[in-house]
Amino acid sequence: MDFAWPTDAQQTYDRILAELAGWADTPAGEFFSRTQWLRCGELGLLGLSVPVAVGGGGFGFSAAARAAEAFGLGCADFGLVFGALAHLFACAMPIVEYGTPSVAARTLPRLTSGAWIGANAVTEDAAGSDVSAVETRAVRDGAGYRITGTKSFVTNGPLADVFVLYARTDPALGHLGLSGFVVERDTPGLVAGPAFDKLGLRSCPAGTLTLTDCWVPEQCRLGREGQGAAIFQASMRWERSCLFAAYLGQMSRVLDRCVRHARERRQFGRRIGSNQAVSHLLAELRVRLDAAGLLLYRSCWLLDQGRPARAETAMAKLAVSEAAVDLSLAAVRIFGGRGVLVETGIEQELRNALPSTIFSGTSEMQLEQIAKEMGL
Amino acid sequence: MEDAVEDPPTAEILRTFIVDEVLDGPAAGLTMETPLLEWGLLTSLSTIRLLSFIAERFGVRVPEDEVVGRNLKDLNSIAGMVNRLRSETASDGPAHK
Numbered sequence: 073m074d075f076a077w078p079t080d081a082q083q084t085y086d087r088i089l090a091e092l093a094g095w096a097d098t099p100a101g102e103f104f105s106r107t108q109w110l111r112c113g114e115l116g117l118l119g120l121s122v123p124v125a126v127g128g129g130g131f132g133f134s135a136a137a138r139a140a141e142a143f144g145l146g147c148a149d150f151g152l153v154f155g156a157l158a159h160l161f162a163c164a165m166p167i168v169e170y171g172t173p174s175v176a177a178r179t180l181p182r183l184t185s186g187a188w189i190g191a192n193a194v195t196e197d198a199a200g201s202d203v204s205a206v207e208t209r210a211v212r213d214g215a216g217y218r219i220t221g222t223k224s225f226v227t228n229g230p231l232a233d234v235f236v237l238y239a240r241t242d243p244a245l246g247h248l249g250l251s252g253f254v255v256e257r258d259t260p261g262l263v264a265g266p267a268f269d270k271l272g273l274r275s276c277p278a279g280t281l282t283l284t285d286c287w288v289p290e291q292c293r294l295g296r297e298g299q300g301a302a303i304f305q306a307s308m309r310w311e312r313s314c315l316f317a318a319y320l321g322q323m324s325r326v327l328d329r330c331v332r333h334a335r336e337r338r339q340f341g342r343r344i345g346s347n348q349a350v351s352h353l354l355a356e357l358r359v360r361l362d363a364a365g366l367l368l369y370r371s372c373w374l375l376d377q378g379r380p381a382r383a384e385t386a387m388a389k390l391a392v393s394e395a396a397v398d399l400s401l402a403a404v405r406i407f408g409g410r411g412v413l414v415e416t417g418i419e420q421e422l423r424n425a426l427p428s429t430i431f432s433g434t435s436e437m438q439l440e441q442i443a444k445e446m447g448l
Numbered sequence: 449m450e451d452a453v454e455d456p457p458t459a460e461i462l463r464t465f466i467v468d469e470v471l472d473g474p475a476a477g478l479t480m481e482t483p484l485l486e487w488g489l490l491t492s493l494s495t496i497r498l499l500s501f502i503a504e505r506f507g508v509r510v511p512e513d514e515v516v517g518r519n520l521k522d523l524n525s526i527a528g529m530v531n532r533l534r535s536e537t538a539s540d541g542p543a544h545k
Contacts, residue, residue, distance in 0.1 A: 204491060245517030246485030247492045298516045301492050382496065444493050 081135045084116075085142040091115050092146030098275035100414075103231065103267065104152045106186075112156045113186025117143055121310065122164055126180040133310070133372035137317035144321025148417065150424040151275030153318050158227045158276075159183065161310035163190030163236045167254060170295040170303050175254050179234055191232035193223035193281045194304055201437050203238070203301060204247040208283065210239035216289040217241070219253065219261075223281040227431075230267045230277040233257050236307075237281070238300045250300030254292045261286035272423035309381070311432040312389035313371045319396045319428055320368065323361045326403050326421050330354055333407060350406060357399045364391040383445035390438040393428035400425040458506070458534075459527035465501050466523065470494045480524045485517060495520065508533040 077085070095111070098104050112118050120136040122128025131139065140157055147153050164183045167176055182188035199205035208221025219239050226235070235255045242249035255262060265280035294303050331354060334345030344350050368388040374381035400422040404411035411418045429435045459480060467475040470489060484490040490498065495515070503509050510519075510533065519529040 204488060242517060244483065244486045245521060246488055246490065247495070248485055248515070248517040248520060296513065296516065302512065302515060305492065441493065444497060 077138060078135075081138050084129075084131075084135070084139050088115060088117070088139055088142040089146045092143070095147060095149075097149040098152060102275065103277045104149070104155060104275050108152060109156070109189060110186040112152070113184065117156050118160055118186050119164065119180075119184030120160060121314065122160070122168055122180055122184050126168075126176065127184040128164075128168075128180070133313055133375040134369060136310075137314040137368065137372045140314050140317040141321040141324075144318030145325050146321070148325065148420075149275055150318075150322060150421075151273040153322075154273045154315075154424075155189075155228050155276035157315040157318055158192065158311070159190040161315050162192035162227075162307045163234065165310050166192075166236050166252060166294055166303050166307045169306055170252065170299070171254060172291045172293075174291055179254065183234070188233040189228050189231050191226050191228040191235045191281075192307065193226045193229065193235050193237035195223060195225045196221070197224050201434055203250070203304060206238060206240055206250060208237070208239040209243075210241050210251055210253065212241075213287060216287055217253070217293070219255070219283045219286045219288060221283055223283075225268075225278055225431075226264070226281045227276060227278045229264050229279045229281050232264065235262075235281060236294065237283075238304055241297050241300075245298060247301040248298050250304070251297050252294035252300040252303040253288055254294065255283070255286065255288050259286050259288065270427075272420075272425070272427050274423070308432060309375060309385055312385045312438075313368060313375060315432065316389055316392040316428070317368055317372075319392050319425070320361065320365050322421065322424070323357075323364075323396055323399050326400055326418070327354070327357055327361060329418070330357075330403050330406050344406075353402055353406070357395075357402055360391075360395040360399065364388070364395045367391045383442050386433075386438040386441040386445075389432060390435055390442070393425075394435060396425040396428050397422070457527075458530050459523055461505060462502075462526055462530070463523055465498065465505075466490075469497060469501070478523075480527075481522050483522055485521050490520060498526070502530055506530055506534055508537050 098108065116129050119128030120131045120139050124130040143153050144150070164180060167179055179188070183190050194203060194206070196206055196208065198207065208219065208223065210217040210219045221239060223237060234257065236252060237255055238250050238252050240249050241251040257264065261284045263282045265282065267277035267279045270278065334350050334354060335343055337344045371381050371384040371388040374384055403418050404422055407416060407418050410416045463478065467478065471478065499510050499515065508530065514529060519525055
């Protein structure tokens with residue numbers, strides 16, 4: 073067992089951190105800009121795991137996760153981090169793994185460079201954790217399909233240029249009646265709704281996507297008809313491992329701030345970090361962070377070996393997201409009154425951590441997956 | 449030396465698995481034509497368990513491109529797919545994991 077990072081992965085990590093040091097956060101109340109997005113593309117963050125031949129970094133799970141960890145560590149604008157990684161893992165990667173050559177050639181160079189913003193549209197008002205409840209229909213029509221339905225919580229949706237979306241091609245086949253499609257924004261009948269007002273990840277817009285008799289050619293279907301659920305699950309293995317590595321970076325950043333604060337802040341004539349109530353809490357959080365990191369990189373290692381790692385990936389996602397919430401909540405308490413001031417920048421870490429227990433499958437769904445894999 | 453015990457038919461083994469592990473309850477009304485996918489009995493999670501069971505019990509791995517509605521829509525279809533894959537595996541040589 074070797075815990076050392078390969079030289080190239082570490083160099084990428086260091087390079088990303090160095091570049092991010094000069095970045096300004098998205099101004100409050102605004103969404104990330106095209107300029108910021110292009111910088112992400114220049115830094116390689118939008119194509120980490122995309123093949124080199126179409127402009128990506130060609131990284132496997134472990135190297136991509138390590139780079140995502142640097143992104144989360146170096147960039148406190150976590151809405152941008154989330155938007156960029158969701159674009160990569162839930163839009164670009166399904167095209168890499170299941171797209172037709174012509175669609176891949178048209179979309180991937182634009183997605184990796186940052187010329188385009190990508191989005192994933194699977195959730196519907198009545199289909200959250202239960203993907204089999206998707207009602208959006210794709211009906212055969214000539215050399216393509218007509219798609220009708222409404223998606224919700226489409227990350228990047230209000231700004232996106234291209235969508236990977238899932239629709240039901242055969243209602244009689246349950247979860248095996250779903251198919252995936254690549255649909256461009258200017259397709260007649262497609263309307264991206266305005267951005268929701270959200271608690272966290274506020275610089276990343278999310279909204280609805282309405283499709284009315286939207287015709288797409290057959291070549292825009294991902295994989296085979298009925299393979300949509302499998303394609304979606306394949307994208308979730310990227311998200312639940314690599315995207316969540318960004319939260320490891322966020323946690324490291326927040327924990328460092330907590331330790332500095334506990335060493336500097338004095339009450340009753342001594343540093344608050346000299347109180348066991350604080351020092352043991354920070355020590356516990358360090359254990360949670362490291363344990364979550366080990367679970368996540370084990371999952372990446374297994375995925376790099378071509379193993380399904382279903383339980384391990386669910387464990388990693390669960391551990392990282394729950395630790396992120398607990399750690400950032402503890403940070404607010406350690407910072408005391410300053411922890412709830414927006415200007416301190418700690419409360420935003422809590423708001424950005426909270427959605428992590430919901431997107432990419434709720435904590436309850438991860439526990440269900442783990443239990444099923446245990447034979448329960 | 450004991451007499452060799454003949455395996456029950458593939459469909460019966462699969463039906464027992466579905467009843468015990470997927471329905472987790474009475475099998476009343478479950479037929480070989482019950483639409484497992486349409487009725488939501490076979491979900492994405494239970495499909496993964498079924499595929500693992502098929503690999504373990506029958507020694508055949510169901511390729512990704514066989515995991516489609518026509519092969520999994522009911523017990524008849526699943527048994528047909530398993531028997532076909534078993535015969536293909538047998539003609540190819542030893543089963544592989």
